[in-house]
Amino acid sequence: MRTEIRIGGFGGQGVILAGIILGKAASLFDNNEAVQTQSYGPEARGGASKCEVVISDSEVEYPKVQSPDILVAMSNEALIKYIVDLKDEGTLIVDPGTTDIEDVREFIDQHNIKVFNAPATKTANDEIGLKIVANIVMVGAITKVTGIISENAAIESIKDSVPAGTEEKNIKAFKAGYNLI
Amino acid sequence: MSQEFFIQGNEACAKGALRAGCRFFAGYPITPSTEVAETLARELPKVGGSFVQMEDEIASVGAIIGGSWGGTKSMTATSGPGLSLMQENIGYAFISETPIVIVDVQRGSPSTGQPTMAAQGDMMQARWGSHGDYEPIALSPSSVQEFFDFTIKAFNLAEQFRTPVFVMADEIIGHMREKIVVEDDIEIIPRQMPEDKDNYLPFKNVENGTNPMPAFGEGFNIHVTGLTHDERGYPDTNDPETHNDLVQRLCDKVLNNCDKICSVKSKSCEDADIIIISYGAPVRSAIEAVSVARSEGKKVGYIKLDTPWPFPEEEIKNLSSNASDIIVAEMNLGQMYYEVDRVLPNDVNIHLIGKIGGLMPTPDEILSKINEIGGN
Numbered sequence: 232m233r234t235e236i237r238i239g240g241f242g243g244q245g246v247i248l249a250g251i252i253l254g255k256a257a258s259l260f261d262n263n264e265a266v267q268t269q270s271y272g273p274e275a276r277g278g279a280s281k282c283e284v285v286i287s288d289s290e291v292e293y294p295k296v297q298s299p300d301i302l303v304a305m306s307n308e309a310l311i312k313y314i315v316d317l318k319d320e321g322t323l324i325v326d327p328g329t330t331d332i333e334d335v336r337e338f339i340d341q342h343n344i345k346v347f348n349a350p351a352t353k354t355a356n357d358e359i360g361l362k363i364v365a366n367i368v369m370v371g372a373i374t375k376v377t378g379i380i381s382e383n384a385a386i387e388s389i390k391d392s393v394p395a396g397t398e399e400k401n402i403k404a405f406k407a408g409y410n411l412i
Numbered sequence: 413m414s415q416e417f418f419i420q421g422n423e424a425c426a427k428g429a430l431r432a433g434c435r436f437f438a439g440y441p442i443t444p445s446t447e448v449a450e451t452l453a454r455e456l457p458k459v460g461g462s463f464v465q466m467e468d469e470i471a472s473v474g475a476i477i478g479g480s481w482g483g484t485k486s487m488t489a490t491s492g493p494g495l496s497l498m499q500e501n502i503g504y505a506f507i508s509e510t511p512i513v514i515v516d517v518q519r520g521s522p523s524t525g526q527p528t529m530a531a532q533g534d535m536m537q538a539r540w541g542s543h544g545d546y547e548p549i550a551l552s553p554s555s556v557q558e559f560f561d562f563t564i565k566a567f568n569l570a571e572q573f574r575t576p577v578f579v580m581a582d583e584i585i586g587h588m589r590e591k592i593v594v595e596d597d598i599e600i601i602p603r604q605m606p607e608d609k610d611n612y613l614p615f616k617n618v619e620n621g622t623n624p625m626p627a628f629g630e631g632f633n634i635h636v637t638g639l640t641h642d643e644r645g646y647p648d649t650n651d652p653e654t655h656n657d658l659v660q661r662l663c664d665k666v667l668n669n670c671d672k673i674c675s676v677k678s679k680s681c682e683d684a685d686i687i688i689i690s691y692g693a694p695v696r697s698a699i700e701a702v703s704v705a706r707s708e709g710k711k712v713g714y715i716k717l718d719t720p721w722p723f724p725e726e727e728i729k730n731l732s733s734n735a736s737d738i739i740v741a742e743m744n745l746g747q748m749y750y751e752v753d754r755v756l757p758n759d760v761n762i763h764l765i766g767k768i769g770g771l772m773p774t775p776d777e778i779l780s781k782i783n784e785i786g787g788n
Contacts, residue, residue, distance in 0.1 A: 251589060255418035258591040265418070267589040292700040293775050294588050294693075 233287040234379055237299040237316070238369075239309025240329075242280040245366030246305060250282030252370050252388045253380055257286040259391070260384035266294040279308055286379055301377055303369060304330050305351065314338050320345065324372055326365070328352045347376050347412055354407050364404035367393075371408020382409065415594045421559040421585045422447035422489075424592050425515055426455065428563030429487050433600055434513070435461035436486040438475035440468055440494060443527040444583040445517035448489035469494035473501035476512045481636060483603060483627025485567055489515035492534050493524055495541065502576060503542030504638045506662060509615065509623070511570035511603075513563070515579040517586040518692075518743075520770050529770025530583035532692055532743040538578045539721055545659050547666035549673055550578035550721035554695040556590035562718070568601040569673060572622055573665055580720065582743065584693035584772055606632065616643040617661050666722055675718035676727045680706060684713035686782055687732050689752055690741040691717035693772045694765075698741055701778035712782055720748060725755045732756065737785045741765040741773045761785070 236253065240246040247269050254267035263286055270281040283296040301322045304310035307330045314335045317323060323339065324347045325332055332339070332346065339346060349372035355365040367389060374385045386402055393401045419427070425448050429437070437452040453463045461484075466472040472488045479486035490498065495516050505512050520526025521533045538550045549569050553559040559581055566577040606612045606624040614634045616623060626632035635645035640655045648654040666673065680702060681687055688698040698714045705712040715731050717724060732738060738760055740749040745766045753762045765781055767773045 251418070254589055259416055259418050265591070267418075268584070268587065291590075292696045292703075294584065294590075294696055295772070295774075297774070 233285060233291065234301065235296040235299045236284045236286070236301040236303070236373075236379065237296050237313055238282045238303040238305070239313050240280055240305030242278045244280065244305050245363065246280050247282045248392065249303075249366040249370050249373075250284045252367075252385065252392050253286070253373065254284045255392060256380040256384035256388035257284075260387045261381050263288055264291050266291045268294055268296075279306070279312070281309070281313070301373070301379070303373060305365070305369065307331055307334065310335055317342065317344060319343060322347070322377060324349050324369070324376055326351045326369070347372070349408065349411050351408060354411060355404060358407045359400060359404050361400065361404075364401060367401045367404040368408035368411070371405040372411050374405075375409045375412050414596060416591055417594065418589055418591050419556065420447055420587060420589050421553070421556045421581060422517065422587065423451050424556045424560035425489070425563045425579065425581070425586075426451035427594070428560040429513070429567070430455055430459065431594070431598060431600070432485065432564040432567035433602065434485045434487045434567060435459065436476065436479035436484045437461070437488065438464045438466050438479065438486070439472045439488040439490065440466050442491045442494050444519050444586050445489045445491050445515065447586070448515055448517070469497035470501060473498045473505065473512070473514070477501060477505050477508070477510050480510045480512050481628050483605075483630075485511070485571075485603065487513040487515065489517065491517050491519045491527075492521040492531075492537075495534055495537055499537075499541040503544060503546070505576040506542065506546040506548075507638055507658075508636050509574040509625075509662070510576065511574050511625070512576045513566045513570055513579065514576060515563070515581065518580065518582045520768065526770050528583065530693060530743060530772060531768060531770065532580070532582055532694075532747070533768070535580060535720060535742075535744065535747040538580055545663060547663045548578060548721045549573070549575065549666060549719065550580045551718060552580045552691040552720050553585050554692055554716060555585065556588065557592045559585055560592050560594070564598060564600070568599065571601045571603060573669070573673075574622060574625060575666065578721070580692065582692045583770075605630075613643040614645050615641060615658070670722050670724070670726070673719060674722060674724040674727060676724050676731070677716040677718060678731050679714055681713035681715065681731045682734070683711055684735050685711045686713075686737045686739065686785055687735045688712070688714040688739045688741055688778060689717065689728065689748070690714070691720050691748065692743070694741045694743060697773050697775045697778055700775040701782065704775065704779060705782055710782060717748070723751050723755070728752065728755060732760070735760065737761045737763060739763045739765060739778065739781050739785075741767075741778055743767050743772060
C-alpha cells in the first residue's frame with residue numbers, strides 16, 4: 232500500500248530532516264520502500280518549507296505526493312496552503328503552538344479529517360530545553376499516530392541522521408513526541 | 413557484503429564517481445547539481461583525489477581534459493547554463509579522444525530559466541551542442557540507484573571508447589532521496605596505458621578494443637590538438653582524406669558498437685498497441701501508467717531509454733513492431749520525440765507529452781493520453 236506524507240513548516244524548523252528520517256526509517260530499517268522529495272524554492276529560514284515522503288510495501292514508481300494521506304503542519308501558512316490537498320478521512324497532525332486549527336475547521340469537518348495535536352515546539356522547549364529538536368518531537372508524534380514506521384526503525388534512523396554527539400538528546404525528543412499522543 | 417544508503421541522487425552520483433575511480437573533479441557549482449560538487453569536495457581529498465572549483469564551466473572542461481591526459485579519471489557536473497558554456501571544450505575532448513564524464517542535472521531553460529525545477533531540455537545539446545560531427549554517448553538515470561550505477565557505467569564507457577560521456581539527469585532524480593544498494597563487486601574499467609614508447613600511435617584506428625592512452629610525463633612523445641590530425645596527433649588540416657578518416661573513425665567507434673553501448677528496459681511491449689517511450693524521471697510515471705492501464709485490460713507497454721545517445725534505434729524498432737501508437741513522455745517540448753518519429757515507420761502514430769514548467773508528467777496525464785488515443 233502506498234502512503235503519502237507531506238510535512239510543511241518554516242524554513243529552519245527541520246521539516247526536511249524530519250522527512251528524511253521517516254524515509255530512511257522505512258527503507259533501511261523497516262524493509263519497506265520510500266522516496267523523499269522536497270521543495271527547492273528560494274526559501275531561506277523563515278520562509279515556507281515542504282518535505283514529502285512516499286512509503287510503500289512495494290516499489291514506489293511516481294515519486295511525488297499527489298494527494299497526501301497524512302499532513303503534518305508546523306506552521307499556519309503550511310496548514311492553510313496544504314490542507315486542501317489532504318485526502319478525505321486523511322490524518323492531520325498540527326503543532327498547536329504554531330498553527331490555528333480554526334482556520335481550517337470547515338475543511339476538516341467537510342472531509343472527515345482526523346486531527347491530532349502535537350505541541351512539538353513547546354515540548355522541545357520544556358522537556359528537552361532545545362527548540363531546534365521540535366522536528367524530532369514531531370517525528371515521534373507521527374510514528375505514534377500513523378504507525379507508518381516502527382518505533383525501532385525511527386530510533387535507528389535518527390541515530391543515522393543527526394550530528395554525532397546529539398543522538399541522546401534527539402532520541403529523548405523522539406520519545407517525548409511519541410508519548411504526546 | 414553490500415551496503416545500503418538512503419541518499420540524494422546527486423550524492424549517489426558522487427559516490428558512483430568515487431567508486432569508478434574518479435580522482436579529479438573540476439567544476440563550477442550550479443543548482444540543481446551542486447551536491448555532486450559538494451560531496452566530491454568533501455570526499456575526494458580523503459582518497460588522494462583533487463577537487464578544484466573553477467572560475468567557470470569553460471575552464472572546468474578544460475581542466476578535466478588536462479586531468480584525464482594526466483592519467484586521472486576526471487569528471488565535472490553542471491546544469492543547462494553550464495553545459496552551454498562547456499560546448500567548445502567538449503568538442504576538443506571528442507576530437508582529442510579524451511575520456512571524461514560530464515554530468516548534467518537538467519533544470520528549466522533556456523538561459524538561467526528555473527534553477528530549482530526539473531527539465532530535460534538539454535538532450536539535443538548533448539547530441540549536437542558542439543560544432544561538427546561526432547557521436548556522443550549519454551545515459552539517463554530514472555532512480556537514485558541508477559544515478560550511482562550510470563555514473564560508474566559512464567566512466568567505464570569513457571575509458572572503453574576513449575570519449576566524453578554524458579550523464580543526463582534531471583532535478584527530480586538529482587534531488588530526491590531513495591535507497592541505494594552498493595555491491596562489493598562492481599566492474600570498473602581501468603585506464604589502459606600503452607607500453608611501447610617507440611611505436612606508439614595515440615590516434616590510430618583500433619577496430620576492436622581501446623587505443624591505450626599515455627599520461628603526460630611518462631616519456632611518450634605525443635601531440636594533443638583540436639586541429640585535424642594524423643595517427644601521431646600531428647596537425648594535417650588541408651588533406652580531405654585525413655579529416656574524413658579521423659572524423660569518420662570518431663563516429664564509427666561509437667556507431668559500430670551500438671550493440672555494446674545502447675541499453676533500453678521495457679515491459680509489456682510484445683502485445684502492446686500503445687507504447688510509452690521515456691527516459692529519466694518521466695519513466696517513473698510511465699511505469700505506473702502502464703501498470704494501471706494493464707489492470708484495466710489495456711494493451712500498453714513502455715520502453716525506457718537508459719542511453720538516449722547513441723539513439724537505440726534498433727531496440728525501439730524491434731520492441732514497437734506491433735504497436736500502432738507511441739507516446740513519447742519527456743520534460744521538453746519535443747526532443748527525443750523527433751528521434752522516435754525519425755526511426756519508426758510512417759504508419760505508426762507518434763504522440764508527445766511534452767511537459768515544461770518544472771514538473772514531471774504524472775501517471776494520470778499519461779493515462780489520459782492513452783484514453784484519448786483509445787487504448788483497449
